[in-house]
Amino acid sequence: MYTHDCHDLTAGRTLLQTRAGVPGMDVSSHQGNVNWRTAYNNGARFAYIKATEGTGYTNPYFSQQYVGSYRTGFIRGAYHFGRPDISNGATQATYFLKNGGRWSSDGRTLPGAxxxxxxxxxxxxxxxxxxxxxxxxxxxxxxxxxxxxxxxxGTGVYPVIYSTADWYNTCVGTYGDFSSVCPFWLACYCPRVTTYPYNWKVYTFWQYADSGTFPGDQNVFNGPYSQLQKLAKG
Known part of the structure; x- marks a missing residue:
């Protein structure tokens, strides 16, 4: 994932224990085969795994990452990297759904992002x-x-939306208010969150560093584990 509007990576990497919520991570093909047991033992409890991009890319490590995290005890979900320059949103959502992005109400599968x-x-x-x-x-x-x-x-649930406040406010602005239906996953490598995209007042997930204790990007869920389970149940 790309994050350009954030600062102070050192703070992001060292404050894991002081950030309120459930620790987690997100990975893609860059991480290859992930040692999920080690990540779990180090405290991670959820993971988002890249499934697709545009309409012509699927993560070659998706099965190991998606199934492996589940078998280790993670609550996990899949994400799609949107490419508005390639095709429309409906086409890409369909591609995502056909290639790992589906959701089930098993309490262990997060809505697709x-x-x-x-x-x-x-x-x-x-x-x-x-x-x-x-x-x-x-x-x-x-x-x-x-x-x-x-x-x-296709799923009966709304997807999570991941973005930075800078990109979203610059490129989308007030055209479309998804704050009442879509959980927001904020990317900000900052000591604390002060800025949100249009009409979101709180983040559900916060990606605060691109490396650290866990493989891939470092994240936290804004709430207790029981609330994370509720999100996974839809």
Missing amino acids: LDIEYNPSCGSSCTPAQKCYNLRKQELGKWIQDFVNTYRK
Whole structure:
């Protein structure tokens, strides 16, 4: 995952024990085969695993990561890296659902997540327009809405939305209010959270560092373990 609007990585990596909530992680093909037992023994209790990107990529390590985390005792879910430059939101939600993104009410499977953020095609050299996939705010709002509606129709639950406050406010703004239906997964490598995208007032998950105690990115769930279980039950 990409996170560009955050600072103070050292604080993010050393304050795990002082952050309120349930510790967790997210991984992709970059982590390869994950030692889930070690991560669990170190305190992680949930994980998000990258399943898909756009309409032509699936994580080659998805099975080991998704099934392995479940068998070790994790509450886990899958995420899709959205590419509005490739196809519409409904098409990508369908691709996600067909390739690992489905949800079940077993109390161990989190709703699928949409990772919607900076355009990876140009990285740090993005122009302001490229940063937003050369789409207007209302077009990106419609793209997210189509993804959300399609995922909801296919699973019965709303997806989690992952983003940074900087990207979302710059590229989507007030076009589409998902705060009442979609849990928010905030990416911010900061000592504390002070800024949210439009109408969200609280985060459900907080990705606060790109490395640390667990493989992949470091996260925390904003609440007790019992509430995490409720989210997994829909």
